[in-house]
Amino acid sequence: MRSLVPAFAALLLLVPPPAAVAADGPDVKLSTSQAGTGGSVTVTGGGWRKRTLLMILICGQSVPSRGVIGGTNSCANADGRSVTTDTEGRFRKELPVAEPPVPCPCVVHVATVTGPEAQADAILQVAGHTVEPLPAEPEGGRLSVLDDTRLDGSSGLLTWFGAPPARTLVLTVGNVGTSAVTDPVFQVGTSHGVFAPAWEERQWRGTIAPGRKAQIRLPAELAAGAHGDYTVSLKYGGKVLAEQPWAVGRPWGVTLFWVLVCLVVPAAVFRAGMAVVDRVRPRRPGGVRHRRLSMRLPYASARRRPQPSSNSTLPWFTPDADPGTAGRLSARHDDSPPSRTTPLRKGPT
Known part of the structure; x- marks a missing residue:
């Protein structure tokens, strides 16, 4: 039994030590703990979900133990940066240093934009920015x-x-x-x-x-x-x-309503205007009824007018007239009346 103890100890020495266990939750690290306005700081992190969009902000009146007290109203939102984690949940991003709208203590706040909520903070001293104590934490129930x-x-x-x-x-x-x-x-x-x-x-x-x-x-x-x-x-x-x-x-629905208004209202105004114009403009003498009768008169008079017959005889022509006189009459124009100086010879009665 004693001979087995040294052999077991030697076997334990051959087994590689276990890998270090990563800290629970995501973490954030800064390249420097103090920077002034106009400079930049490199923000790195690990332990985040893979392919996750993150927002990086500098916030005032905050400490990692209490988080961002005033929410995003305490952060320099205009100078924030976004980054997406890699397949191992890590990221690296350059962040410009800007003064937050509230006094320090300040932190670099990193939070997820999509998916389950996760956040982490790292302390950053903004050189030249006002520092005031944090508001007292309420006692009793939280x-x-x-x-x-x-x-x-x-x-x-x-x-x-x-x-x-x-x-x-x-x-x-x-x-x-x-x-x-x-x-x-x-x-x-x-x-x-x-x-x-x-x-x-x-x-x-x-x-x-x-x-x-x-x-x-x-x-x-x-x-x-x-x-x-x-x-x-x-x-x-x-x-x-x-x-x-x-x-x-x-x-x-509001857009549809205004489109209908733009179509219906002008059409209604146009119809109303045409009705007013029709009532105000002067009418022709005789009115509409007389105009309709006057349009029918030419056709009615044409039907009542007697048509000349092809066998009608001229009033000054008689079939029993002298052949010589008939020849002279035929030489004249059909429309010219007979001369009074030329007496017409009557036939035997």
Whole structure:
């Protein structure tokens, strides 16, 4: 038995050591921990999902332990960069240094744009930027999002004609504090593009005990005629808990309505104008009825006019007249009347 112990120990020495286990979740690293405005810093990361689009921002009033307190409103959004991870979930990107709209402490915030939510922060000191202490963390009950958020509901026929789109924001939160949270007041914000969210207070009725969770359903509504890509955000205690994209279709019914207006209104105005002109313009003497009679007169007179017969005899010609006189009469023009100086000889009675 003792002879087997050295052999087993030698066998363990031949087995290669196990590979180092990667840290749980994604991570972010910076090429330098301090940089000034106008410079740049190289951001690298690993442990992300493969082929995932990421957004990289410099945010103020933030620390890795508490995240971005004010949400994207605390970040230099105009100078952010996007990057896609490779097949191993790693990335590398050059980020220009810009001052965030709120004081430091500052971080480089990396978050997923599509798919399941994931984020990571790395501390960055922006040289020359104001530094102020973080707001005090609320005592007692604290809420944290446990599941992915979603938007329930669909657009109806009225929304197709420009009615305000409405959805219900659904998420599950848990109380990670030491005391119960009763009737919490949330802030639901909607933003379009790069604009800041417009926040509205929404109160949820109920009590969440420490270590318990509850499903929260809050209404979210946009302005009438809104269309495009929107983002619905949820904030509680000054911290953004969740963000959900919302693609709103264009209200084509409004476009169809204006097209019909542009076609129908001019046609109606034209018809009304022609009716007014027909009433105002002076009529011809005799009116419409007399004009119709005058058009029929030529045809009626033509039918009543006697047609000359081919066998009719001239009034000054008689068959028993002298042949010499008949010859002289035939030499004259048919339309010329006989001369009074030439007496016509009558035949025997």
